[in-house]
Each structure stands twice: as structure tokens, then as C-alpha cells.
Amino acid sequence: MEESENMSNKKKLTASLGDKTFRLLTLLMAMSVLALMVWIGWQMVDSARPSIAKFGFTFVIGRVWDPVKEQFGALPFIYGTLVTSFLALIIAAPVGLGVAIFLNEMATSKVRSVIGFLVEMLAAIPSVVYGLWGIFILAPWLRETVEPGLAKWFGFIPLFQGTPLGFSMLAGGLILAVMILPTIASISREVMAAVPNEQREAALALGATKWEMIRIAVLPYAKSGILGGVMLGLGRALGETMAVTMVIGNRPDILSSLFAPAYSIAAVIANEFTEATSDLYLSALVEIGLILFGITLILNVFARLLVWSVERGPKGGISS
Amino acid sequence: MGQSLSIHNLEAWYGSNKILKGINMEIRPNQVTAIIGPSGCGKSTFVRCINRMHETLPRTRVRGEISLDGRSIYDLNPVALRKTVGMVFQKANPFPSMSIYDNVVAGLRLNGMKNKQELKASAEKSLRMAALWDEVKDRLNYSGMSLSGGQQQRLCIARALAVEPSVLLMDEPASALDPIATTHIEELIRSLKEIYTIIIVTHNMQQAARIADSTAFFLSGELVEHGPTSEIFTNPHDKRTEDYITGRFG
Ligand SMILES: Nc1ncnc2c1ncn2[C@@H]1O[C@H](COP(=O)(O)OP(=O)(O)OP(=O)(O)O)[C@@H](O)[C@H]1O
Numbered sequence: 001m002e003e004s005e006n007m008s009n010k011k012k013l014t015a016s017l018g019d020k021t022f023r024l025l026t027l028l029m030a031m032s033v034l035a036l037m038v039w040i041g042w043q044m045v046d047s048a049r050p051s052i053a054k055f056g057f058t059f060v061i062g063r064v065w066d067p068v069k070e071q072f073g074a075l076p077f078i079y080g081t082l083v084t085s086f087l088a089l090i091i092a093a094p095v096g097l098g099v100a101i102f103l104n105e106m107a108t109s110k111v112r113s114v115i116g117f118l119v120e121m122l123a124a125i126p127s128v129v130y131g132l133w134g135i136f137i138l139a140p141w142l143r144e145t146v147e148p149g150l151a152k153w154f155g156f157i158p159l160f161q162g163t164p165l166g167f168s169m170l171a172g173g174l175i176l177a178v179m180i181l182p183t184i185a186s187i188s189r190e191v192m193a194a195v196p197n198e199q200r201e202a203a204l205a206l207g208a209t210k211w212e213m214i215r216i217a218v219l220p221y222a223k224s225g226i227l228g229g230v231m232l233g234l235g236r237a238l239g240e241t242m243a244v245t246m247v248i249g250n251r252p253d254i255l256s257s258l259f260a261p262a263y264s265i266a267a268v269i270a271n272e273f274t275e276a277t278s279d280l281y282l283s284a285l286v287e288i289g290l291i292l293f294g295i296t297l298i299l300n301v302f303a304r305l306l307v308w309s310v311e312r313g314p315k316g317g318i319s320s
Numbered sequence: 321m322g323q324s325l326s327i328h329n330l331e332a333w334y335g336s337n338k339i340l341k342g343i344n345m346e347i348r349p350n351q352v353t354a355i356i357g358p359s360g361c362g363k364s365t366f367v368r369c370i371n372r373m374h375e376t377l378p379r380t381r382v383r384g385e386i387s388l389d390g391r392s393i394y395d396l397n398p399v400a401l402r403k404t405v406g407m408v409f410q411k412a413n414p415f416p417s418m419s420i421y422d423n424v425v426a427g428l429r430l431n432g433m434k435n436k437q438e439l440k441a442s443a444e445k446s447l448r449m450a451a452l453w454d455e456v457k458d459r460l461n462y463s464g465m466s467l468s469g470g471q472q473q474r475l476c477i478a479r480a481l482a483v484e485p486s487v488l489l490m491d492e493p494a495s496a497l498d499p500i501a502t503t504h505i506e507e508l509i510r511s512l513k514e515i516y517t518i519i520i521v522t523h524n525m526q527q528a529a530r531i532a533d534s535t536a537f538f539l540s541g542e543l544v545e546h547g548p549t550s551e552i553f554t555n556p557h558d559k560r561t562e563d564y565i566t567g568r569f570g
């Protein structure tokens with residue numbers, strides 16, 4: 001009796017020892033990610049120091065970017081990045097969700113696998129290829145057809161005024177929309193596929209049409225996952241460099257028209273890093289990278305809060 | 321008012337697997353019909369054919385004829401049919417993102433009912449019928465998932481009752497309930513047959529004997545015997561029915 005108790009105690013001890021080691025190990029790994037984040041952040045702040053010291057907060061709100069006179073303001077790049085990314089989001093989120101709904105709930109399995117594959121292929125196209133397509137097809141098409149058309153019908157809105165140039169924020173936003181579409185579509189599709197069939201049947205049995213079933217049973221169940229997919233798409237749009245720089249026009253201006261050329265943070269870093277000779281110039285580019293880092297961080301925190309608030313739903317329920 | 325059902329040569333498949341092998345059955349209005357039979361014999365499949373839920377799954381097939389008050393259900397729009405033929409599933413399936421109240425009135429909202437007073441009254445009535453009102457009346461805005469398994473099942477019953485169908489299909493509605501709630505539900509079923517035609521799948525023989533006017537015994541996708549409950553339980557015509565009832569059956 002006593003002996004067996006001893007045995008079990010011993011067993012417990014080794015088990016808990018194993019647990020502890022395992023916990024420590026995983027904790028260490030988790031901490032290393034945090035450490036890496038902090039380290040990168042610190043390094044960037046350190047390298048950006050000359051620019052931070054010289055311009056202070058005016059760096060963020062300054063509109064002039066003149067390397068010759070060593071005058072650096074980041075606002076045009078922040079503006080270009082945000083406008084093109086949100087434009088992409090506004091287009092790609094509904095389309096991606098529509099694609100996911102169609103593939104999951106409407107399409108036959110054959111159509112689903114073919115179109116599903118094609119959508120995923122969109123993600124496999126290198127961004128420089130998107131850029132080429134943008135230069136030779138998208139931009140001319142915008143210049144000759146879309147922008148004049150928009151100007152004609154919606155010209156009273158400042159967004160659609162000015163000379164149609166093709167290389168514009170509109171082009172940047174559209175190309176980003178195509179690029180983030182597969183992310184949003186495939187993540188939405190996955191979370192919708194994970195909705196238990198009992199949920200669909202519950203709605204159908206009450207006399208719901210297919211669309212009503214999607215609205216009351218599928219989308220609410222999947223909404224936090226869908227939101228996550230959309231935020232992932234936004235993250236990708238904010239950081240995308242090559243395709244955007246090829247079509248956005250690369251001019252550090254802040255103009256209200258979507259037809260106007262602009263510049264994005266990622267694009268200016270990639271384009272000017274090699275020619276940045278002075279310390280101040282270099283540190284300004286690093287600081288602008290730091291701003292991009294900050295924007296994605298803020299948006300992610302915001303997204304997390306949004307996901308939390310939709311996940312919570314009615315009181316008392318702990319939904320997975 | 322309850323409606324009658326008449327089923328002719330009903331066959332149903334899952335892929336190439338033939339589950340129902342030609343069922344013929346008459347179900348009279350305003351009666352409780354119990355479906356009994358061993359696990360896997362096709363009871364759920366049978367009731368799921370009646371509201372055309374079976375055919376919503378991929379690679380399924382149905383053949384034969386089912387008519388509701390003399391009218392083929394295949395001439396009706398399935399959406400309209402399911403408003404007339406309600407269903408409570410074997411596994412409780414409340415909508416997790418909705419509150420208790422929203423769950424109950426989900427079907428009414430689909431039907432376009434917007435009046436708050438009406439919705440409220442209907443929700444209370446349905447919850448009372450499902451013997452859940454007293455337990456949830458103070459937390460109607462809590463999530464449907466905050467209820468226990470048995471409470472969730474009663475919530476689903478209330479949700480099905482709220483739309484006031486004329487036929488109610490219940491697939492083992494009491495399998496997750498305690499004896500008290502089961503008694504409530506059985507009382508409910510007995511009282512509901514004034515208004516509804518009820519088809520209930522059950523594994524509980526005593527329950528069938530207590531509530532059903534007629535009982536049908538299924539075995540491997542065939543209807544072995546269907547008759548008045550008292551007759552099925554005391555004087556079955558088929559040897560297989562007798563074996564099953566007396567528990568001499570695997
Ligand atoms: N989704 C499905 N896909 C393929 N086969 C299925 C599916 N659901 C059920 N079946 C098959 O159909 C047969 C009948 O199933 P059904 O659910 O109608 O049985 P049941 O009589 O309701 O059983 P239980 O009493 O266990 O609920 C089973 O043999 C099962 O293998």
C-alpha cells in the first residue's frame with residue numbers, strides 16, 4: 001500500500017518535472033519572438049536617431065521630401081500607403097467574401113475545385129509580374145477608359161477629378177486589390193467551411209432560403225475568422241512594394257483625386273535606399289520604415305479589438 | 321391544423337448506399353406517430369426526407385412520393401414546405417451568435433414578423449410550451465450557448481414551435497433531457513397534437529408507449545410494421561417487431 005503510494009508520487013513528480021521543462025521551453029520560444037520584435041524595433045529607432053533628432057514630430061506631418069535640401073517629411077508616403085491600401089480593402093473584401101460564399105455554398109464541387117485553384121494561383125503570381133501587368137495593361141486601360149468614364153459620371157466628387165494619367169493611386173489600389181483578393185477569399189472560405197452543417201440545417205429547417213441561411217447561420221459563425229482574413233489582406237497591402245511602385249507614379253504629393261500619382265512608404269524605401277548617401281537621408285528612410293511598422297502594429301491591435309468585440313456576442317456564451 | 325402525410329415507395333440514398341428501401345406509410349393528422357428501430361436503420365433519414373432536408377446534402381438521392389394533405393411535397397418550394405413541416409434535430413443546434421430570445425424568434429423574423437410585441441409574446445409562448453420559460457425568463461439576452469445541453473434542446477424545440485408549423489418532426493428530442501424535462505416534453509407533445517401532426521423518433525420504448533397514437537418499427541431501411549401503439553406493443557404481427565420490443569434483438 002505504502003509502496004504503491006510512493007510509486008505514484010514518484011510518477012507524479014517526474015510528470016510534473018516534464019511538464020515544467022516543457023513549459024519553460026515553450027515559454028523561452030515565445031519570449032524569443034518578443035525579443036526579436038523589440039530588438040528590431042530598437043535597432044530601427046537607433047538608426048533613425050539623426051532624423052528623429054532633427055525633425056521630431058514634424059517628420060510625420062511634413063509634406064516636403066527633398067533629399068537635395070535634406071528636407072524630409074513623410075506625410076505624402078503615409079497618405080499614399082493608406083489610400084491605396086484602404087482602396088484595395090474596399091474592393092477586395094466584398095469581392096473576396098463573395099468568392100468564398102460562392103465557392104462554399106453555391107458551386108458544385110467541380111466548379112469549386114477549379115475556381116478555388118485559380119483564386120489560389122492569384123497568390124502565387126510574383127508581384128513584379130503584377131507590376132508589369134499594371135504598367136502595360138491596367139494603367140493604359142485606366143487612362144483611356146476607366147478614369148475618363150469615372151470623371152464623366154462622378155466628376156462632381158473630388159476623388160474623380162483631374163487629368164487621367166493611368167499611373168495613379170487608383171492603379172495602386174486596384175493592383176493591391178487583386179493581390180490581396182486570394183488571401184481574403186481563401187481565409188474566408190476556410191472559416192466558412194468550418195461552420196458545422198448542423199448550423200446550416202437549423203436555418204434551412206426554419207424555412208430559410210439559401211441566402212437567409214448564409215446570413216443567419218454561416219456568416220455570424222464565421223465572422224471573426226473572416227475579419228481576420230481581411231486584416232491579413234490589409235497587412236499585405238500596406239507592405240507590398242514592387243507592384244505598387246510600378247504603377248503608383250512615385251510622386252510625393254498629397255492630392256485628393258484618385259487619378260493623381262502618389263508614393264507609398266514601401267516604394268520610397270525600396271527606390272531611394274541605394275542613393276541615400278548622407279546619414280540624415282538614410283536615417284529618414286529608416287524612420288519612415290519605422291512609421292510603417294507602427295501603422296501595421298496599430299491596425300493589428302485595432303483588428304484584435306474588433307475581433308474580440310464581435311466574438312463576444314451575447315452575454316454568457318463562451319464561443320470557441 | 322395538423323395535416324396528413326402519405327408516403328409511397330420512398331427510397332433514399334447516401335451516395336450509392338441505399339438507406340430507405342421502399343417505405344409505404346400513412347400518417348393521420350393530429351396524431352403522434354413514433355418511429356422506433358435499432359440505430360442506423362434509417363429513422364433520421366426517413367424524417368429528413370419529409371421536410372426535404374435529406375436532399376440538401378451532396379451525393380444524396382430520394383425517390384418515391386410523399387404527399388401532404390394529398391399534395392405532393394415535391395410540387396412545393398422546399399422553403400415553403402419547411403415552414404409547414406418543422407423539425408427538431410437529434411443534436412441540439414442553437415445559433416451560437418444569437419441570444420436565447422433571438423434564437424426563438426429566428427424563424428419568425430425570417431417570415432418577416434417585425435412587431436416587437438408580437439415577437440415577444442410568441443417567444444414567451446413557445447418557451448413555455450417547451451418547458452424552458454421559467455429557467456430562462458430572466459436572461460433572455462444571454463447567449464444560447466450559455467444553456468446546458470438539455471436546455472439547448474428545449475430551446476431548439478421552442479424555436480421550431482414558434483413558426484407554428486402544421487407537421488412537427490422530432491428526431492429523438494428527449495435523448496439529452498432529464499426525467500423532469502422529458503415529462504414536460506411528453507406532456508407538450510400530447511397537448512400539441514391538437515394543433516400539429518407529430519412524428520417522433522425515439523429509442524425509448526416506454527416513451528413511445530406513453531405518447532404515441534401509432535408506432536412504426538423500422539429495420540435496415542424497411543418499415544416492418546406500423547399500427548396503433550397498443551397493438552404494436554402488446555400484439556405485434558411480425559416476429560421481428562416482437563423480438564425488438566421484448567429486447568431480444570441486437
Ligand atoms: N451523412 C451521412 N453520410 C453517409 N451515410 C450516412 C450519413 N448519415 C447516415 N448515414 C447512413 O445512413 C444509415 C441510416 O442513418 P440514420 O441516421 O437514418 O440512422 P438512425 O436510424 O437515425 O440511427 P440512430 O438511431 O443512431 O440515430 C446509417 O447506416 C448510416 O451509415
Ligand SMILES: [Mg+2]
Nearest residue numbers: 363364410491
Ligand atoms: Mg438518428
